[in-house]
Amino acid sequence: MALIRPAISLEDRLLVVSAPGSVDLRLPLDAPEESTSPANVCSDTVSVSFSNPHLGVDIDAWFSSFLGVPCSLRRLSGAQAQRHAHFERTTAGGAPVPILLSNESPFLLISQPSVDQVNNWIHEASPAAQETQSVHADCFRANFLLESAQGVPGPGGGPASLPLPPFAEDGVDLVRIGSETFQVLARCRRCLMVCIEQSTARRTKEPLSCLARNRKNARGKIEFGVHLMWREDLSGSRERPVLNVGDAVSFVSLAAEEGQDGLCDV
Numbered sequence: 533m534a535l536i537r538p539a540i541s542l543e544d545r546l547l548v549v550s551a552p553g554s555v556d557l558r559l560p561l562d563a564p565e566e567s568t569s570p571a572n573v574c575s576d577t578v579s580v581s582f583s584n585p586h587l588g589v590d591i592d593a594w595f596s597s598f599l600g601v602p603c604s605l606r607r608l609s610g611a612q613a614q615r616h617a618h619f620e621r622t623t624a625g626g627a628p629v630p631i632l633l634s635n636e637s638p639f640l641l642i643s644q645p646s647v648d649q650v651n652n653w654i655h656e657a658s659p660a661a662q663e664t665q666s667v668h669a670d671c672f673r674a675n676f677l678l679e680s681a682q683g684v685p686g687p688g689g690g691p692a693s694l695p696l697p698p699f700a701e702d703g704v705d706l707v708r709i710g711s712e713t714f715q716v717l718a719r720c721r722r723c724l725m726v727c728i729e730q731s732t733a734r735r736t737k738e739p740l741s742c743l744a745r746n747r748k749n750a751r752g753k754i755e756f757g758v759h760l761m762w763r764e765d766l767s768g769s770r771e772r773p774v775l776n777v778g779d780a781v782s783f784v785s786l787a788a789e790e791g792q793d794g795l796c797d798v
Contacts, residue, residue, distance in 0.1 A: 533599065534733045551598050557591060568609045574635055576615050580606035608632045619717045619759070629717060629761050637717055637759035641701060643678040644669060646756070649698035653742045667739045670730040672722075674757055676709065678781055700783065701758050710779035711768025714760040722747075722754045 539548045540561070549557040565581040572578075582604075592604040608615075616628035617637050631638050647669045654665050669677050680696035701707075707714045722743055727736050743754045762773060 534728050534730045536595075536598065549594075554594065554598055555589075557589065557594060559591070565609060569606075571606065573615065573633055578615055578633070579609040580633075581609040582606060617717065617759070617761075636720070638762065639676065639714060639760040640672075640674045640720055640757055641676040641678065641707065641714075641716075641760050642669065642672050642674040642757040643680075643696055643698070643701055645680055645696050645698045646701070647672070650739050650742055650746075650756075653746055654738050657742065657745075665736070665738045667726075667736075668730070671726050671728065671739065672757055673725070673730070676760075702755075704758070704783045706763070706766070706784040707760060708782040708784070709775055712773040712775060713763045713766035715763050717759040717761055719749070719755040720757040720759055722756050726756070 536549060536551045539550075540546070541548060545561045547557075547559040547561055549559065568579050568581045570577050571580045595603050595605055615631050615633075617631050619629060619637070629637065647667070651666050654667070658665060678696060678701070701716075702719060704716050707716065722740065724740060726743070727738065727740050728734075729736060739756075740754070743756055747755050749755055767773060
């Protein structure tokens with residue numbers, strides 16, 4: 533599945549799905565629901581819908597043929613209740629965090645300095661395998677990848693940004709990207725999926741082996757990256773948020789919430 537690449541065109545209202553050796557699927561985002569059925573997603577039973585955009589293509593056969601197992605493409609039924617994330621933190625009003633068909637949260641954030649530190653650990657453990665065992669940030673399948681600005685002056689000649697240390701995201705409560713604010717829900721627990729190269733679908737032993745040595749919490753769970761939810765009440769937009777590559781990012785740490793300085797631009 534790592535080789536199946538979806539792309540959304542809001543202008544054309546299309547979901548374009550591509551895979552090596554296969555004809556691209558161009559699926560209307562606004563296709564009407566024709567039927568619904570129950571499905572199990574991460575121990576939750578949800579109602580999913582099937583729509584036939586009349587493309588002359590058997591969509592389920594397209595996925596089944598490429599993956600080599602029977603499967604189907606479905607969407608969360610708009611008429612049904614949403615799933616909720618299983619975190620102790622809730623929305624500003626105290627309600628559970630709503631999610632769609634994602635595993636655990638609406639968004640996932642990692643940083644390049646954290647990825648670099650993982651590669652440093654890998655190379656320290658196996659210096660001779662430096663090239664073959666290096667991992668790319670995309671193996672963590674995050675929505676947001678932060679890169680340090682390395683002291684670049686802010687907009688209008690404002691204060692220079694601070695270099696971002698590895699795992700700075702671990703101690704953050706709020707993340708502001710452009711004009712949008714996100715709340716950190718929890719650290720992301722990791723499994724064997726991080727060992728799938730996203731460009732080749734090849735399975736490797738890293739980075740899970742390295743993370744198991746260096747990133748276990750007190751309960752023995754491996755962690756990397758943080759789960760986020762969008763805070764509409766703290767954001768600049770009141771409709772669908774828009775983010776752009778290169779947007780400035782600000783961190784608000786838990787210490788800052790207690791009156792200490794905890795801002796960092798990256």
